[in-house]
Amino acid sequence: MPSHLSADRPAAQPPGRGSVDALISQTRRLKGDVDAVRRDAEGDGTPDHPRERWQRALYDLALHQLDDLDEHLAQLRDGPLPTAGKAPSGARAQGSLLSRVGSAEWNLLTDEASWSGELYQILGRDPATPPLTLDELPSLVLDEDRPGLTAMVTNCLVDARPIDGEFRVARPDGDVRTVHMMGEPVLDTDGSTASMWAVLRDVSELRRSQRVVSETRDSLDHQREAARTEHRLAVELQEAVLPPWRGSLRLPHRGPRTLDLAARCLPAATRTLIGGDWYDALELTDGDTLLSVGDLTGQGVGVTSNMTMLLGAVRGMAMAGAPPGQLMAWLNQLLDATVQPALGSAVCCRYSPATRTLVWAQAGHPAPLLFRGGTGRVLDTPDGVLLGATSGAVYGQAEETLEADDLLLLHTDGLVPGHTGAAAANLLLGLAPRLAAAGGAEDCVRVIAQEFGTSEREDNACVLVAKVTG
Structure with missing residues (x-):
C-alpha cells in the first residue's frame, strides 16, 4: 500500500500491467497444483477420520488464500471500483469477488469522508448514502469489538501509529462480516495529523477456514490423546492378566x-x-x-x-x-x-x-x-x-x-x-x-x-x- 505519512511525498506508481499479469498467472498455476494434490489426497484414507478432515481444511484454507491473492492482484491491475454513485454494472458490480478489499480516507480538517465502491459492498451499505465519519463508523461494529476499533483509531490520530487490526460489522441484511483494517495517518506540513487513510478487507471466509483448521486440529489432538490413553489402559490390562x-x-x-x-x-x-x-x-x-x-x-x-x-x-x-x-x-x-x-x-x-x-x-x-x-x-x-x-x-x-x-x-x-x-x-x-x-x-x-x-x-x-x- 502506498505510504501517506507525508502529504508532500508523491504517491508510488502502480506496477506495470505485464508484471502483475505474470503474478496472476503464477498464482493460478499454483492454485491448480494445490487443487490437484487435494483431489489426490481425497482418494486416500477415510473421509471421516479427524486427520483427513484436518488435511482437507488445510487444503481449503490454502486455496482460499490463493483465491484472495488472485483477486487482489486482479484488483491491483484493474484499479478500484468507482466511489459512491458511480459503480458500473456487469462483472464488477455488487457481489463481485473483487469487492472484498476497499479503501477510505477521513479528512480531519473538513470532517469529510471518502469511500471506495468496494467498501460500500463490504459493509452492505447503499452507495447513494454518504460515507460514515470516524465518529459514526463504530455504529456498524459489534459491541464487543468497538473498544478495539476506538483504540486503533485513537492511536493513529493522536500518536501517528499505523492501524492493523480486525473487527466485526453487522450489515443491514443481518450478516456479520469480519473486516481487517490497515491504515496510516496523513500528516500536514506542520506535522499534525490531517487525515487518516485505510484499506479494509473482508476476511470473513478466510477466518472461517482458519477456524475449521483449528477445530479439526483440536479434534485430531483429542483423538490422539484418547488413543494414547486407550493404548496405555489396554497395555496395563493385558500385562495384568x-x-x-x-x-x-x-x-x-x-x-x-x-x-x-x-x-x-x-x-x-x-x-x-x-x-x-x-x-x-x-x-x-x-x-x-x-x-x-x-x-x-x-x-x-x-x-x-x-x-x-x-x-x-x-x-x-x-x-x-x-x-x-x-x-x-x-x-x-x-x-x-x-x-x-x-x-x-x-x-x-x-x-x-x-x-x-x-x-x-x-x-x-x-x-x-x-x-x-x-x-x-x-x-x-x-x-x-x-x-x-x-x-x-x-x-x-x-x-x-x-x-x-x-x-x-x-x-x-x-x-x-x-x-x-x-x-x-x-x-x-x-x-x-x-x-x-x-x-x-x-x-x-x-x-x-x-x-x-x-x-x-x-x-x-x-x-x-x-x-x-x-
Whole structure:
C-alpha cells in the first residue's frame, strides 16, 4: 500500500500491467497444483477420520488464500471500483469477488469522508448514502469489538501509529462480516495529523477456514490423546492378566517330566491399539498343565477387557476339570451371551506329564505345530467353529502322545506377517532345523521373534513354545 505519512511525498506508481499479469498467472498455476494434490489426497484414507478432515481444511484454507491473492492482484491491475454513485454494472458490480478489499480516507480538517465502491459492498451499505465519519463508523461494529476499533483509531490520530487490526460489522441484511483494517495517518506540513487513510478487507471466509483448521486440529489432538490413553489402559490390562513370568517356566513345578515353557507377545507395527490376543500356561490341581492361546476380534480397551474375561473363564473351567472340548463349548456359550457380542478363536491343550499325553481342542484357530527330530508337522485338527459364531456349537477333541525333546508351538493369527493358514504354517515349519539347534523354549521363542518379529505386522500376535523334558 502506498505510504501517506507525508502529504508532500508523491504517491508510488502502480506496477506495470505485464508484471502483475505474470503474478496472476503464477498464482493460478499454483492454485491448480494445490487443487490437484487435494483431489489426490481425497482418494486416500477415510473421509471421516479427524486427520483427513484436518488435511482437507488445510487444503481449503490454502486455496482460499490463493483465491484472495488472485483477486487482489486482479484488483491491483484493474484499479478500484468507482466511489459512491458511480459503480458500473456487469462483472464488477455488487457481489463481485473483487469487492472484498476497499479503501477510505477521513479528512480531519473538513470532517469529510471518502469511500471506495468496494467498501460500500463490504459493509452492505447503499452507495447513494454518504460515507460514515470516524465518529459514526463504530455504529456498524459489534459491541464487543468497538473498544478495539476506538483504540486503533485513537492511536493513529493522536500518536501517528499505523492501524492493523480486525473487527466485526453487522450489515443491514443481518450478516456479520469480519473486516481487517490497515491504515496510516496523513500528516500536514506542520506535522499534525490531517487525515487518516485505510484499506479494509473482508476476511470473513478466510477466518472461517482458519477456524475449521483449528477445530479439526483440536479434534485430531483429542483423538490422539484418547488413543494414547486407550493404548496405555489396554497395555496395563493385558500385562495384568497375562502370565507374569519372563524367560522360561517349568510346569508342573514338581516331578521329573515337565514342560519347559516360554511365550511372547509381538506388537503390531503401528503400536496404536492392543488387540485381544492371549497366551496362558497353568498348572492344574491334578498335576496336568493347561496351555492356551486365543484371539478376539477388534482392538482397544473393550476387546482387551473381553479377553480378560475369557481368559479368566478358561482358567476357572480348566481348574474345575473341564476337558478341552467341553471347555470350548462353554466359552462359546459365554461369548455368545455377552452384552457386546464378539468373535474369537482359541486353542486349549491339557498335557498329562505322567503319560506325556496331549488332549486339545480348537475354535477356528491355527492348529499347534509339533517339532520332532529336526522336522515339524501340523497336528490333525478336530472340529470347531469360531467362538461366538453360533449357539450350541459342539467342539471335538484330538489326542497326541509326545516324546522327550518334542517341541510344541502354539500361536495366534498374524505371527507371520502377510501370511495366514497353511502358508504361515509352512514358514514356521521351515524353522525346524534352527529350533532343534536352539535348545530351550526361551531360545526357540527368540529364534521365532528374530525371524518374524521385526517385520511390519498389521496386528498383534502371541506365540507359546512348550518343550517336553525328562
